[in-house]
Amino acid sequence: MAKVLVVDDSPTERHVLETMLVEAGFQVFQSDSGEMGIEQAKLIKPDIILMDVVMPGLGGFQACRKLKTDTATQNIPVVMCTTKNQPTDKIWGMRQGASGYLTKPIERKSLLATIQECLAKGQV
Numbered sequence: 001m002a003k004v005l006v007v008d009d010s011p012t013e014r015h016v017l018e019t020m021l022v023e024a025g026f027q028v029f030q031s032d033s034g035e036m037g038i039e040q041a042k043l044i045k046p047d048i049i050l051m052d053v054v055m056p057g058l059g060g061f062q063a064c065r066k067l068k069t070d071t072a073t074q075n076i077p078v079v080m081c082t083t084k085n086q087p088t089d090k091i092w093g094m095r096q097g098a099s100g101y102l103t104k105p106i107e108r109k110s111l112l113a114t115i116q117e118c119l120a121k122g123q124v
Contacts, residue, residue, distance in 0.1 A: 001025060001026065002026050002027070002047040002048065002119060003027045003028075003029065003045070003046040004021050004026045004029070004047065005029045005041055005046040005049045005050070006021070006029070006030050006031070006050045007030075007031045007032075007033070007036075007037030007049060007051045007052060007060070008030075008032070008052035008055070008081070009032050009033060009052060009056060011032075013081075016106075017081070017106065018030065020106075020112075024112055029046060033055060033056070033057055033058065034055055034059060035063075037049065037051065038066055038070075041067060041073045042070075045076070046076060047076070047077075048076065048077050048078075048079065048099075048119065049067070049076055049077070049079070050081045051078050051081065051098075052080075052081055052082055053082035053083075053084050053089070054082065054084065064097050068096065068097030077099035077100070077118040077119075077121075079098065079102060079118060081102050081104065082101075082102075082103060083104045084103070085103040089101075099121070
């Protein structure tokens with residue numbers, strides 16, 4: 001059972017993502033901030049991280065960059081899950097080290113396909 005860490009400041013978004021993921025057979029952990037997400041990633045060692053971009057404090061782009069520059073977490077794929085839907089946002093997210101980029105509202109089919117793609121690439 002793959003472990004997924006959902007990092008989002010919105011309890012509603014975390015609940016929606018968790019519901020989709022649990023139904024698909026994933027073990028889900030949650031964090032409500034970029035800072036806490038980094039700490040949990042080091043402790044839990046998830047197979048993949050779903051990261052919101054717009055959060056108080058450390059935003060998703062910055063958190064992704066920190067995860068990718070830390071040897072303890074650099075190999076964990078990060079998928080940005082955000083309302084930021086401009087092409088430049090996606091480019092910037094990928095430059096920070098993201099393995100995927102999904103815009104909200106996130107559809108179950110796209111979410112699961114993106115996760116499977118990241119896991120299949122051997123990035124875990």
